[in-house]
Amino acid sequence: MDTVLDNPTRTFIEVTEIWVPKDGRLVLDSGSYGTLDGFAAASGEESFALGEGLPGKAWAEARPVVLKGFEGSYFKRTEAAAAAGLTSAVAVPVFAGDELRAVLVVLCGDDANRTGAVEVWEEKDGLLMLDDGYYGAAKHFEWVSQHTHFPKGQGLPGGVWSANTPMLMRDLGSGYRFIRAESAGAAGLTTGLGLPIPVPGGKSFVLTLLSARGTPIARRFEIWDARKAKVGHANEAVLVDGICAREGPLWSDETERRVSAWKGLIGKVLGSGLPVLESGAPGLAAGYDSMVALPIFHGSELAHIVAWYC
Template identity: 75%
Template sequence: MDVAIDTPAKTFIQVAEIWVPDGDRLVHGGGSYGDLTAFKAASHRSSFAKGEGLPGKAWAEARPVVLKEFEGSIFQRTEAAAAAGLTSAVAVPVFAGKTLKAVLMVLCGDDAERIGAIEVWREKDNCLKLDDGYYGAAKHFEWVSQHTHFPRGQGLPGGVWAAETPILMRDLGSGYRFIRADSASKAGLTTGLGLPIPVPSGETYVLTLLSARGTPIARRFELWDARVAKVGKDGGAVLADGICAREGRLWDADNPRKISAWQGVIGQVVGNGLPAVESGAHGLAAGYSSMVALPIYHGAELAHIVAWYV
């Protein structure tokens, strides 16, 4: 359903960009920068060797990496980021088996208004514990998260761990399935997206994106299933779940929505197996200014695509 929606004045994530392997370096593979033109130009001029900068660190260490401040860190575009008001970033490597397909980077600014969460959970001692995360102004929720752990199947991170699939969770502040519901309600967090991040070591990582009304991570979320068992031998992907702030649920169980390889942005991800970041009206549903589509692999096979729109 394509209808015009209001674009929020502020979003929790300000920049999303893709870095793809080219020989022994990661090169710029697209991004959404809004009006941060100087930072965009600096990014287009950049590339990273393995272990170099934040994308290179995620590549070398083969795991998601959170960087809460840039000054004095491995981040290499510090001056341009400071001028753009960017203060933190999360790098998410996309592996198909042992092969790095790309690194997705999301960057945020820090002020008193931005509320949300980007969390990395890691399995330790047979439960998921917070490896690191960025929360903006949601300091109490950050403290609660640092002192919470999830057995397999419990809460959003534990549910993703048990199912090995992305999960979209609504009404975080009132949902009994969300373990941190009380503190989420106080922070104004409303929607949660959890996704497995497979890495070559076989360690368990779960990424969670928690969105608030005032500074949302996204206005629309989509979960696409690309497993052959679901889409058949001809391939493609089926919309398995989705929600939009205005449109509500996007999926009709009696009429599943399927796309073929190379059909639109999601089909492009099915076709080439790489994440996509789009900005502007081209290829997007009406009323959205940007989108991120992230492939998730099971072994070497594409299993899911997670998309969010602003």
């Protein structure tokens, strides 16, 4: 049952955007900017060609891209970002086969208390290595991550890579399955979401979002499987895992949840095959300000939908 949630003091991610291709450029489909009206206005006037700016670079290189400093870089909204206190960003392309459907961009600020992680892992020589990531104040955890690699099936990134499915992991600081548990516990990291990022050419990338209690990435996570619909129930997705900081687990064998195409926000992703970002919308569950739902494809077929709520 949805309940009104206590608002956290601040979130790890300040801004979330969805850019979609239109007439050979990426244009803004939707964004969640909080109180950053100036950056929202600058973004609404922007568009990106292939290879241009951060969204265009993720499109051109067909891979997730981390940018941990804007000044002097290819980032196009540097002045507006500086005025808004934004310092880092990650762009994640959404491909269905060879077709780019959208680019998800998240932007973060930096201070002494903001803790969490947005990581991109890439397969190299049969292991997953950290391509790059943003960690806020979790500097020791960042160092540990830079010196950690994962074979298939090991840890959260390796588990996602092996199964080729999104995964949720709880109690990061004490869970034996989380390889970096000791440093995660010291950093206050509690919940991990890992998801495969399919791209053309067969390269393997995994995105991990690691949330801390004080500055959470999200307060609720959901994983929907679009392949589990029963015979006669095409265009349905099943909630196979979920967790909320206030509500606890959102799914069990006794409370299976289903959604049909175009029914609600998850159903909109299922029907369209496009990401959905809602901010302050009536369709959001009670107590949440924004929601991101990201489709994950196997080839050209929609396989999973991953959602997080703030």
